[in-house]
Amino acid sequence: MTHRRLRTAVFLLASLSAGAASAQQGPALTPEGAVKAEHNYQQYCALCHGKEREGHANDHAPSLRSKSLLESGFPMTIREAIAYGRQGTPMGGYIDEVGGPLTRRDIVDLTLWLRETAKVEPLEMDYRKGHDRIAGDVARGAQVYRQNCVTCHGPEGEGVTGTALGNAAMLALTPDHFLRHAIVEGRQETPMPAFGKVLSASDIDNVTAFLRSRSTGWSTATRALRTPPPLGQYVINPQGAAPDFGELKDGRYVSASVLDRELRAQRRMVLLDTRVASMWQMAHIEGAVPVPYYANREEAIASLPRDGTWIVAYCECPRAAADSVVKWLREEGGFENTAVLHEGIQGWVSLGYPVVAGDASK
Ligand code: HEC
Numbered sequence: 001m002t003h004r005r006l007r008t009a010v011f012l013l014a015s016l017s018a019g020a021a022s023a024q025q026g027p028a029l030t031p032e033g034a035v036k037a038e039h040n041y042q043q044y045c046a047l048c049h050g051k052e053r054e055g056h057a058n059d060h061a062p063s064l065r066s067k068s069l070l071e072s073g074f075p076m077t078i079r080e081a082i083a084y085g086r087q088g089t090p091m092g093g094y095i096d097e098v099g100g101p102l103t104r105r106d107i108v109d110l111t112l113w114l115r116e117t118a119k120v121e122p123l124e125m126d127y128r129k130g131h132d133r134i135a136g137d138v139a140r141g142a143q144v145y146r147q148n149c150v151t152c153h154g155p156e157g158e159g160v161t162g163t164a165l166g167n168a169a170m171l172a173l174t175p176d177h178f179l180r181h182a183i184v185e186g187r188q189e190t191p192m193p194a195f196g197k198v199l200s201a202s203d204i205d206n207v208t209a210f211l212r213s214r215s216t217g218w219s220t221a222t223r224a225l226r227t228p229p230p231l232g233q234y235v236i237n238p239q240g241a242a243p244d245f246g247e248l249k250d251g252r253y254v255s256a257s258v259l260d261r262e263l264r265a266q267r268r269m270v271l272l273d274t275r276v277a278s279m280w281q282m283a284h285i286e287g288a289v290p291v292p293y294y295a296n297r298e299e300a301i302a303s304l305p306r307d308g309t310w311i312v313a314y315c316e317c318p319r320a321a322a323d324s325v326v327k328w329l330r331e332e333g334g335f336e337n338t339a340v341l342h343e344g345i346q347g348w349v350s351l352g353y354p355v356v357a358g359d360a361s362k
C-alpha cells in the first residue's frame with residue numbers, strides 16, 4: 001500500500017508540481033510591490049548583502065544578484081531563507097511569525113524583485129527531477145571537499161568567507177540539484193569559483209553527495225535512512241499521553257515550539273508530511289508519514305486511527321497543502337483532533353528543530 005502510494009506520488013509530481021511551483025511564486029510583482037520591495041531591501045538587507053545586492057558587505061553574506069543563485073531558485077529555497085533565516089548563521093528570519101518585520105507577501109515580492117532587478121530568468125526546470133538525489137561516492141567527495149572547499153567553507157562546513165555548507169537548516173531543504181548548480185556554475189562576481197571547469201562531473205557528484213550526507217549533522221558517520229512506516233503503524237509514542245497543544249491558533253495551528261515540546265515529552269500522535277514524497281525523503285520530522293496532499297482520500301482516511309489520537313499535518317508552502325489535508329480529514333473523515341504546523345517544515349528546520357532523512361524507494 002505504502003509502496004503504491006509513493007510510486008503514485010512520483011508519477012503525479014510531474015503534473016502537479018509545475019502548477020504548485022508557479023502558485024508558490026504568488027501573484028506577479030506590481031509596480032507598487034516593487035517600490036516597497038526595494039525599500040524593504042535597503043532597510044533590512046543592504047547592511048550585509050550590499051546596497052547593490054553584490055554581497056559580502058558584512059558577515060560574508062552571499063550575493064543576491066548572481067545569475068546562478070537566482071536562476072536555480074527552487075521556488076522555496078530563496079523565499080524561505082528570507083522568511084525563517086538559517087539558524088546558526090548571521091542570516092535571521094524576517095517573517096512576522098518569527099518576530100520579523102515582513103509579511104509573507106512582502107517576502108514573496110522581495111524574492112520576485114531580486115530576480116527581476118537582476119534580470120535573471122529562472123531555468124526551465126523539471127521539478128520532478130528537481131528533488132532527486134545525486135548519487136556519488138561520499139568518501140571520495142570528502143576528499144574533494146578537503147582539497148577544494150575547506151579554505152572558504154571551513155573544515156566542518158561552518159563557513160569562513162563562503163556560506164556555512166554544513167548548516168543543517170540549509171542542507172535539509174536545499175535540493176541536491178541546487179547545490180550542484182552552485183558548484184558547477186559558481187556564483188558570478190563572488191569568490192565562489194565555477195568548478196564545472198575544474199572538477200570532473202563525477203567529482204562534482206561526489207562532493208554533492210558528501211554534502212548531502214552531512215544534512216542531519218556534520219559529524220555523523222553514516223546517515224540512517226528511514227523507510228515509511230507500514231500502514232496502520234502511524235502512531236508515534238503509542239504508549240504516551242495525548243499532547244497538550246493548548247488553544248490552536250485560528251482553530252487549527254500549532255507552533256513549531258509547542259509541537260517540538262510535545263514530541264520531546266513523548267506524546268501520542270500521528271504526523272503527516274503532506275508534501276510530495278521526494279521531499280519527505282530529503283528531510284522530515286521523525287515519525288512523519290508521507291501522505292501527499294493529492295493522496296487518495298479514502299485510503300488515507302481508512303489508514304488513520306479512529307480513537308481520538310491527535311493528527312498533525314505539515315507541508316512547506318508553509319500551510320496550504322497541510323490546510324487542505326486537515327480540511328478533508330475534518331469534513332470527510334470526521335477527525336476532530338487535527339492540527340497544522342504553523343511554520344511548516346521550512347520554518348521548523350530553519351528554527352533549528354530536528355529532522356531525519358528518508359528512503360522512499362523501499
Ligand atoms: C546580519 C547580516 C544579514 C542581514 C541583515 C541579512 N542577511 Fe541574508 N544572509 C546573511 C548570511 C551571512 C547568509 C549566509 C548564511 C549561510 O552561511 O548559510 C545569508 C543568506 C541569505 C540567503 C541565501 C542565499 C544563498 O546563497 O543560498 C538569502 C536569499 C538572503 N540571505 C536574503 C536576505 C534578505 C532578503 C535580507 C533582508 C530582508 C537579508 N538576507 C538580511 C546575512 C544577512
Ligand code: HEC
Pocket residue numbers: 055056061062063064066144145148149150151152153161162163165170178179180182183187190191192193195207
Ligand atoms: C575561494 C573561496 C571558495 C571556494 C574555494 C569554494 N567556495 Fe563555495 N562559496 C564561496 C562563497 C563566497 C559563496 C557564497 C556565494 C556568494 O557570495 O554569493 C559560496 C557558495 C557556495 C554554495 C552555495 C551555498 C548556498 O547557501 O546557497 C555551494 C553549494 C558551494 N559554495 C559549494 C562549494 C564547494 C563544494 C566547493 C569546493 C569544491 C566550494 N564551494 C569552494 C566561496 C568559495
